[in-house]
Amino acid sequence: MSVTPPADLRARAEAASAHLPPLILSAQRLAALIAPGAHGLRRAGPGEDFWQYRPAQPGDSARSIDWRRSARSDARFVRDREAQTAQAVSLWVAGGPGMAWSGAPDRPSKQTRAQVLALSLALVLLRGGEKVGLAGGDPARAGRAQGERLAQELLLYPADDTPPADAARPGQRLVLIGDFLTPVQPLLDHIARAAALGLRGVVLQVLDPDEETFPYAGAVLFQAPGGAARHDTRDAAGLRAEYMARLAQRRADIGAACAAAGWRFGTHDTAAAPAQALMWLYQMLEG
Template sequence: MSGPAVGLRARAEALTAGLSPLLVAAEHLANSALPGAHGRRRAGAGAEFWQFRPAGASDGLARIDWRRSGRSDEVFVRETEWQAARAVALWVDQGAAMDYSGDRNRPTKSARAQLLAMALALVLLRGGERVGLALPGHPPRAGRAQAERLARGLDTAPAALEHATPDLSAIPTGGHALLFSDFLGDLSAIEASLNLAASRNLRGLLVQVLDPAEEGFPFDGRTRFESMSGHLTFETLRAGDLRAAYRDRLAARKDMLSALARHAGWRFTTLHTDSPAAAGLSWLYHALSLEQRR
């Protein structure tokens, strides 16, 4: 390798050395899953040109682009892109339960949720959106510098409690929120948050992140279950006998979460740590885009 190339590589390595590993991984995911994705592509008040479209009966003469219309037999309207960036707040459950993985080759629920949240934030920031965290001291802001602040806020060690509680009170009215958790704890705090969201016209997504072992319950024989915080333990000699009842209760919980989300005007989905992160990011991006058009 020649001298200039070595110097360039050294400068590049020095530049990225101080970046959060979460931010680096999220950049890679965002670039591979949603290349060129734009945060807001719909008509509205703004200065940036978006598209020409045929004029309709409700379009006034002031909206017609006569230069474009002069090149065809149709009359066209020049549309600009909507510029009023909305606030988007992200929340990832930092409770100890999220640090679970059923296999050393799979990421923990916390790691997958943090990666998805950060990658989505990068895509939104590129589109000019204001993104923050549903945590004290992390208001929605725009710009590249905000990405590094978000990465530091998301990349935290699990708390001592099994599950954390979201706080949506600081999100601007009319904004959007995404809540990432396994939602396997007490749902009263989630219900209260969604009621608050509905009263303040906040739209959003409930994103349940689960390990495959939590879906399939592949346990048999003598098994000792212990919560990630160590506060709860349960031992059985015939774990397989519990499988059907467990799956029924999990299905009922998902139905409850879906109903809570629907009542608040939100959407609910379940993502798994053994599925490609790119597929999850794509779903989140398009679901949030649909919410922002409502």
């Protein structure tokens, strides 16, 4: 990952600070729609919740015996409680130039929607006792204060189209959110590497409705963000079938990679209610 010069980082921080309260407010409202559960590892150990009865074994103290349960049989039983170890969730949001695009002034950019979804999911997970962090950033932490730290980090996140290599660390679950319209092989490779480490993950593709339906006709000038590439056509409608076929193939490739890795893949467009996508993300992690 490249190092940002201090002067550039300060300028970005000052520009991002103006967007921090709206981002946090939007994420808090969205996160309030979901009651968090616990995604921790279930095992016997110290805790408050009953887990199971098991036959007493040599070494179990008399205090650990559940005499009421044991009185109903000839055996002695121990009442195990459940210990939960929080798992770390690592979030990544694409930040390439294309993510800043919106097809209409009344719709958020893909980046804005992705940031709100990522922070909302983080707030829900933090309420449930999870450790959450950004891929390639500071270590995942638990606690309420982590939500504000994540909001600040999201607004200063590197403008990358693919997750950093160190986003895949043992013991994590990954959530990758982006439009994934740039060359797809780096993403597929990342999913394969993460799966080889035993990581579970979720991939959500966020697109503008115009990218979903290609509603263009007549003479249109298509230009890539930053002006790196452009295509001038007098018959935009004639490009629709090929575009839709390529989009379908892109989704099939990502879906196949996720299926092979035991991951989940979903899509969301910025005209849809963000609560739908947040609920899907949370349920996929919970499952």
